[in-house]
Amino acid sequence: DYYTLSDRELIQRAFRLAEKAHAGQKRASGEPYVNHCLAVAAILVDFLMPADIIAAGLLHDTVEDTSIKIDDLRRDFGEGVANLVQGVTKLTQLPRVSRGEHQEEALRKQEEDSPKPEDDTAKRNRKRDLAAETLRKTFLAMDSDVRVVLIKLADRLHNMRTLGAFPEAKRRRIAKETLDIFAPLANRLGIWQIKWELEDLGFRYTNPEKYKEIAEQLAERRETREAEIQHISESIFKLLANSGIKVDISGRSKHIYSIYHKMIEKGKSFDLVRDVRGIRLIVPNVAACYAVLGLIHTHWRPIPGEFDDYIAAPKDNFYQSLHTVI
Numbered sequence: 445d446y447y448t449l450s451d452r453e454l455i456q457r458a459f460r461l462a463e464k465a466h467a468g469q470k471r472a473s474g475e476p477y478v479n480h481c482l483a484v485a486a487i488l489v490d491f492l493m494p495a496d497i498i499a500a501g502l503l504h505d506t507v508e509d510t511s512i513k514i515d516d517l518r519r520d521f522g523e524g525v526a527n528l529v530q531g532v533t534k535l536t537q538l539p540r541v542s543r544g545e546h547q548e549e550a551l552r553k554q555e556e557d558s559p560k561p562e563d564d565t566a567k568r569n570r571k572r573d574l575a576a577e578t579l580r581k582t583f584l585a586m587d588s589d590v591r592v593v594l595i596k597l598a599d600r601l602h603n604m605r606t607l608g609a610f611p612e613a614k615r616r617r618i619a620k621e622t623l624d625i626f627a628p629l630a631n632r633l634g635i636w637q638i639k640w641e642l643e644d645l646g647f648r649y650t651n652p653e654k655y656k657e658i659a660e661q662l663a664e665r666r667e668t669r670e671a672e673i674q675h676i677s678e679s680i681f682k683l684l685a686n687s688g689i690k691v692d693i694s695g696r697s698k699h700i701y702s703i704y705h706k707m708i709e710k711g712k713s714f715d716l717v718r719d720v721r722g723i724r725l726i727v728p729n730v731a732a733c734y735a736v737l738g739l740i741h742t743h744w745r746p747i748p749g750e751f752d753d754y755i756a757a758p759k760d761n762f763y764q765s766l767h768t769v770i
């Protein structure tokens with residue numbers, strides 16, 4: 445319903461060409477190739493992207509994998525759609541320039557060059573610098589068109605969802621590249637849903653044992669956890685009822701990869717990762733954020749060292765909020 449009649453006409457035309465161009469091609473799973481194009485378009489529709497992006501999503505593999513030329517697209521769909529497809533096609537080369545292996549090689553080299561053994565913080569900082577550098581190069585290679593990146597992220601997300609069809613070595617390589625490049629990209633752009641899913645899928649295929657362990661522990665306690673979140677949400681709702689602050693409360697399920705990270709970062713076991721149970725409060729303005737924090741901290745004891753003020757000090761991707769553990 446979101447799309448106008450002419451939007452739909454464009455999208456349908458793009459689908460018909462993709463279907464014709466990819467006719468006879470199959471994915472690793474054995475399904476018709478065009479299913480991938482449809483899935484990519486569907487992810488973009490979920491984000492209510494404009495029709496030219498949906499059309500380009502449907503056509504994103506035609507120039508790379510079929511006899512369709514970029515000029516054909518320019519003629520039939522116009523400069524806009526053609527440029528998007530061209531951008532995505534160019535981006536296919538990208539991971540080879542700045543792949544994770546190069547990163548690790550550089551890291552190893554730095555380690556060899558460094559005269560004395562470093563502590564974990566120094567090592568982590570360097571790893572972070574290299575990740576930032578990879579991301580910077582990635583952005584440079586993208587012609588600064590964020591729409592191209594969105595299509596590429598949707599493409600990668602569907603490829604990750606269907607990664608099971610590939611042999612183990614290929615799964616690992618693609619999953620590692622996803623964690624090195626595409627999840628950080630999604631994070632930098634603030635597209636949380638894609639970031640989380642890319643991270644969890646990437647983790648699942650790079651570290652299957654640990655993934656399974658955490659997933660099982662999460663599943664085991666899901667019911668208890670959900671009941672607890674429900675209970676705590678109600679308490680908070682009651683607490684805030686008299687404050688006059690309009691608040692939207694939702695449970696926040698912590699993702700597997702971020703639980704794993706916290707376990708590593710804090711050297712803790714699953715049981716000791718405290719914010720597996722999380723609640724998110726959305727209030728109308730910044731003043732209300734601090735007011736609600738004050739109310740919460742006067743009713744429940746905050747745990748020292750767990751408070752983060754990302755309003756005063758936003759994350760690199762401009763994310764702002766208050767985090768506390770009680």
Ligand code: MN
Nearest residue numbers: 480504505599
């Ligand atoms: Mn594709």
